[in-house]
Amino acid sequence: MGEHTVREGSFRHRGAELFYEEAGHGPPALYAHGGFAGRAAEDRMGLFDWAPVVDAGRRLVRYDARGHGRSTGEPVTGDYTYPSLAGDLLALLDHLRADRPVDAMGASMGCATVLHAAVQAPERFARLVLLVPPTAWATREAYARRNRESADTIEREGVDAWLAGRARAPRPAVVADVPDVPPTPDERVLPSVLRGLALSDLPPPAALTRLRLPALILAWADDPGHPLSTAETAAGLLHAELHVSRTRADVRTWGERVAEYLSRPRP
Numbered sequence: 485m486g487e488h489t490v491r492e493g494s495f496r497h498r499g500a501e502l503f504y505e506e507a508g509h510g511p512p513a514l515y516a517h518g519g520f521a522g523r524a525a526e527d528r529m530g531l532f533d534w535a536p537v538v539d540a541g542r543r544l545v546r547y548d549a550r551g552h553g554r555s556t557g558e559p560v561t562g563d564y565t566y567p568s569l570a571g572d573l574l575a576l577l578d579h580l581r582a583d584r585p586v587d588a589m590g591a592s593m594g595c596a597t598v599l600h601a602a603v604q605a606p607e608r609f610a611r612l613v614l615l616v617p618p619t620a621w622a623t624r625e626a627y628a629r630r631n632r633e634s635a636d637t638i639e640r641e642g643v644d645a646w647l648a649g650r651a652r653a654p655r656p657a658v659v660a661d662v663p664d665v666p667p668t669p670d671e672r673v674l675p676s677v678l679r680g681l682a683l684s685d686l687p688p689p690a691a692l693t694r695l696r697l698p699a700l701i702l703a704w705a706d707d708p709g710h711p712l713s714t715a716e717t718a719a720g721l722l723h724a725e726l727h728v729s730r731t732r733a734d735v736r737t738w739g740e741r742v743a744e745y746l747s748r749p750r751p
Contacts, residue, residue, distance in 0.1 A: 522553025
């Protein structure tokens with residue numbers, strides 16, 4: 485995190501040890517990573533630059549989701565649904581003794597985690613930053629079917645067979661130069677992660693309409709796994725600001741965009 489000292493910690497929740505890190509000082513800004521990644525994996529990918537958020541006077545808190553990165557997890561499908569992962573996020577807020585509403589950010593699976601946590605406990609949050617919202621509602625079933633098939637492939641043929649299939653799939657042009665990092669859940673847990681995500685969806689549209697939290701949505705184009713239809717629909721339901729990137733250079737501005745958004749006076 486640049487010149488900022490990173491402080492690491494962990495806590496136990498529902499049978500898992502969950503690891504997190506903090507950088508900077510000031511009001512907390514919590515970040516939840518995307519599926520199959522983790523803090524270190526996202527750093528290797530170089531996809532998002534959070535230094536501007538810390539430089540803007542925020543205490544950035546990043547954590548490894550259950551079964552991802554350094555955090556432990558068991559091969560239990562129900563542990564990896566969006567509502568369950570949201571429970572882990574709320575437990576992290578308890579561990580951090582966050583007694584005021586926090587700003588929360590999340591990418592893909594982390595975006596869904598943040599939204600479910602906000603629906604479960606809206607009083608815990610001040611603003612939301614939702615990066616690359618995943619498939620949802622009408623587009624979710626095709627994704628869920630692929631996840632179930634992937635879990636079966638891993639159990640039948642091993643994780644290398646699944647990775648080989650992933651490597652053959654085309655990548656969105658906007659992130660084509662981003663390094664492909666292997667999934668961090670291990671082979672024992674990965675099928676359960678895949679099936680848990682297959683059972684998940686974003687909260688129902690009516691729940692998002694009731695949320696009434698300020699939100700910024702950052703999306704990119706031409707990615708079936710993160711379709712613009714989700715971002716546009718969520719933006720309408722949440723009355724959120726929406727920015728769509730069509731180039732890698734524009735994605736690199738997201739750290740500054742988030743820092744500017746979070747630097748505005750709190751509602």
